Amino acid sequence: MTRIIKPLLKNAALIAGCAILITACNKNDSTSPKAMPLVMPANFPPLVYDLSANPITEEGFMLGRKLFYDPILSADNTISCGFCHIQGSAFTQHGHKVSHGINDKVGVRNSPPIMNLGWYTSFFWDGGVFNLDLQPIAPIENPVEMGETMPNVLAKLNASAAYRQLFSKAFGSSEITSGNMLKALSQFMLQCISANSRYDKYVRNEGETFTEDEKAGMQIFQQKCSSCHSTDLFTDNDFHNNGLVPTIVNDSGRFKITLNPADMYKFKTPSLRNVANTPPYMHDGRLFTLEAVLDHYSSGMADSPTLDPLLKQNGTPGIPLLPAEKTQLIAFLHTLSDEQFLRDKKLSEQ
Numbered sequence: 001m002t003r004i005i006k007p008l009l010k011n012a013a014l015i016a017g018c019a020i021l022i023t024a025c026n027k028n029d030s031t032s033p034k035a036m037p038l039v040m041p042a043n044f045p046p047l048v049y050d051l052s053a054n055p056i057t058e059e060g061f062m063l064g065r066k067l068f069y070d071p072i073l074s075a076d077n078t079i080s081c082g083f084c085h086i087q088g089s090a091f092t093q094h095g096h097k098v099s100h101g102i103n104d105k106v107g108v109r110n111s112p113p114i115m116n117l118g119w120y121t122s123f124f125w126d127g128g129v130f131n132l133d134l135q136p137i138a139p140i141e142n143p144v145e146m147g148e149t150m151p152n153v154l155a156k157l158n159a160s161a162a163y164r165q166l167f168s169k170a171f172g173s174s175e176i177t178s179g180n181m182l183k184a185l186s187q188f189m190l191q192c193i194s195a196n197s198r199y200d201k202y203v204r205n206e207g208e209t210f211t212e213d214e215k216a217g218m219q220i221f222q223q224k225c226s227s228c229h230s231t232d233l234f235t236d237n238d239f240h241n242n243g244l245v246p247t248i249v250n251d252s253g254r255f256k257i258t259l260n261p262a263d264m265y266k267f268k269t270p271s272l273r274n275v276a277n278t279p280p281y282m283h284d285g286r287l288f289t290l291e292a293v294l295d296h297y298s299s300g301m302a303d304s305p306t307l308d309p310l311l312k313q314n315g316t317p318g319i320p321l322l323p324a325e326k327t328q329l330i331a332f333l334h335t336l337s338d339e340q341f342l343r344d345k346k347l348s349e350q
Ligand code: HEC
Pocket: 068, 073, 079, 080, 081, 082, 083, 084, 085, 098, 099, 100, 101, 102, 107, 109, 110, 111, 112, 113, 114, 117, 120, 122, 123, 124, 125, 126, 135, 136, 139, 140, 144, 145, 146, 185, 189
């Protein structure tokens, strides 16, 4: 290198040539993907997702968003991810107890929110998937959701010049692979962070105040609910049986994955962020209001061998709650709504 460069330094014309080369080089840099780091909320536990294997870029995020809202991922090009995960309802499927997919087919479980997924150790109500990058294969190939196959999706995407260009911008190669497609979807979903509710501003001392009811509700919550709905994610990333009576579907939850009888009827603790915006509730959407949820906890619980011991403290199933306490708890749960997240244009279909 030095052997070549030194004599060049004496030649002004060549120095100019060099400068042009450097500019060209810089130009190249500006078209390479632009980093879009995750903003870590101060009140969250450490991130779980390994960003080093899939660094988020603006181009990757925008591609992931386009894929998320594109029905091309389904067999008849009618159902997008966004069809069942609607932003204004914290990316749940508003108005549906269980998911409603291709050809009007219905599933057996309620669409969970898409938010703060980078902090989760497993996905789905039964934790059947533990890597976010593998998660979208399930809905794409599920006959009652999108009814498509991965090879077909890739063929359709590869046939689109627009998509090939977007993949090239995001990943430096216009060949569309399942790996890059799944990474792009993860990049979009990882940026779906909900951490600016009134609750967050209150606990981070950002000038937010709580009413007396909200403060009392928070105290009751900390005593009676936060062992499972724990940390500021409002989930312990673990599985519990919270005493729902099995229905005719007889969804055995975590047992389906582990086949361990001790896991019978256990489901992943859902986060309660934006919970006022995500009815109906529970894995099968059986409860329509927060009042009904609290009635379940106080008096509707079924005993069974795997009922969580925390929910059977005095020998009788249930968490004792007075009517006034229920009102206060509901006031508190409403402070978890994050309007900024629910309306963030960056996360909407463009
Ligand atoms: C037909 C409705 C439907 C479609 C379409 C759909 N989903 Fe889902 N999604 C669901 C349901 C229902 C669950 C819960 C399934 C379960 O727990 O067994 C779920 C779960 C998830 C989860 C796990 C969330 C958590 O906290 O565990 C993620 C992430 C997700 N979907 C992303 C996607 C992506 C990405 C797409 C598009 C490729 C997609 N979904 C398409 C209904 C749908």
